[in-house]
Amino acid sequence: MKNTYRNMSFNILKKPDTSRIIFLIAFRISTFIFLLLICGLDQAKAENCYFTPKDIFKQMRTFTYNGNSVEVPADSGDTEIYKSTFSSYYHQIAVACKTMQRSGIKVNPSISSQPSSGTEFTFINHPNFYWKLKFENYVYFPTINSTDNNFNFNTLDSVFDFSNRFTLSIYKRGGSATDAFTVPAGLLGTWASTDGFKVAEIVLSSPINISTTTCETNNINVDMKNYNLSELQSASNGTKNISFNLNLTKCPNSIKNVKYSLKATTEAINTEQGIVSLNNSSTAKGIALQVKDSEGAPLKLDSYHQFTGSKNGDTFSIPLNASYVKLPNKELKAGTANTEVTFLIQYL
Incomplete structure (x- = not known):
């Protein structure tokens, strides 16, 4: 199941003569005898x-x-x-x-x-x-x-x-x-x-x-805030984490738990580290977006992760984080920084 999310900063995508009568009678008698023989064979076979x-x-x-x-x-x-x-x-x-x-x-x-x-x-x-x-x-x-x-x-x-x-x-x-x-x-x-x-x-x-x-899901817009170039230049681990949730609602009782996976819609710069490039509409240069788990650790893309929380009534709320990171050996340029990520849900 796919769900796509968009936002201006960081988007997560979601009648008979006699002869004939005699012939027919003879034919029927022959057929009847034949059927009797067949039945006899079947009975003998079954009696084994x-x-x-x-x-x-x-x-x-x-x-x-x-x-x-x-x-x-x-x-x-x-x-x-x-x-x-x-x-x-x-x-x-x-x-x-x-x-x-x-x-x-x-x-x-x-x-x-x-x-x-x-x-x-x-x-x-x-x-x-x-x-x-x-x-x-x-x-x-x-x-x-x-x-x-x-x-x-x-x-x-x-x-x-x-x-x-x-x-x-x-x-x-x-x-x-x-x-x-x-x-x-x-x-x-x-x-x-x-x-x-x-x-x-x-x-x-x-x-x-x-x-x-299945559960129901809605698109999520994540506001990544505004940053000065100096903040990106000086932050070795990127900007501060912005938290957001993948919310799955109206989940039936048969769904006890879920796994989730994130897939880059733009180019994946580093799958292991969850880093994706900005989309073509962006004017900023030298930066990318990194997706992280609830603890702020990089979240591997294209892999299913077990949700370790609990279901709240009919809802699963999966906490994640994201931040901007500076690309090595790339010149920084201010501008808009938008991108999209698709998430997939596996129901358990």
């Missing part, structure tokens, strides 16, 4: 795996999660934005297969993309978000395509009994601003074996509405 006597429920479960509204701070880093746990009444899940099968998550392709490996299932309508599922206090479920996982169904009982609490989490990948996004209600995916035996469906009972939150 089964719930064993150790499983009281002996049928596919449905893990159901409630949707809600989620606020995500714009430009926030990698973060978990939704978490909900489903508790199964029939605690123990027990499966066996005639031949050993791997199992994992098979996604609903209208919702998520199916990765070739790993445990992250990215939403196809918004690649900045993905979901994961895990047993509580155990590892995350892998994609069904994965060859390396701990969810195998063996020829003997494969018993899963970790209190049968299953946690669904949604994560945001950090680094960029996020538009409004809705995860629709319905099937997210299925816990299944590689030959199609379904253990559980993961379902949202209602949508999850995700929105981006």
Whole structure:
């Protein structure tokens, strides 16, 4: 997020015959037989795996999660934005297969993309978000395509009994601003074996509405005051510091803290020392502007700095300083001395 600030001294930028009937009937009979054969194959395939006597429920479960509204701070880093746990009444899940099968998550392709490996299932309508599922206090479920996982169904009982609490989490990948996004209600995916035996469906009972939150900011004009050339000539560290604040207001509760970065709009003379040149409208020569932190130490440009203060209600007020400095080996000339700096905010 960018905010630009201007001021005159120091600016911070912000229908059918019989033969045909016979043909159609024959075709339909053939099709029906063909479908029966297909169904028979599918049933035989599915019977490779089964719930064993150790499983009281002996049928596919449905893990159901409630949707809600989620606020995500714009430009926030990698973060978990939704978490909900489903508790199964029939605690123990027990499966066996005639031949050993791997199992994992098979996604609903209208919702998520199916990765070739790993445990992250990215939403196809918004690649900045993905979901994961895990047993509580155990590892995350892998994609069904994965060859390396701990969810195998063996020829003997494969018993899963970790209190049968299953946690669904949604994560945001950090680094960029996020538009409004809705995860629709319905099937997210299925816990299944590689030959199609379904253990559980993961379902949202209602949508999850995700929105981006920011604070409001206004342009800031910093009055740098007037100085005599003699003051600049004699001041080795520049003129006295002029304090000002970057004020972020109407910040929602989801934003707990912020980072800030300053970027030169004019030429950066010394990035490490926070020194920027005057703008083209300035008539003064031989001087530049230096931006400093709340303690008066030079503030490095193009780097994010953690705000160490606290939020006051819905407002962050970030204290900074600025001063004029004389450029070495440059002739001083009196005149107007204006410049601009852009600041960027990262919400946490």
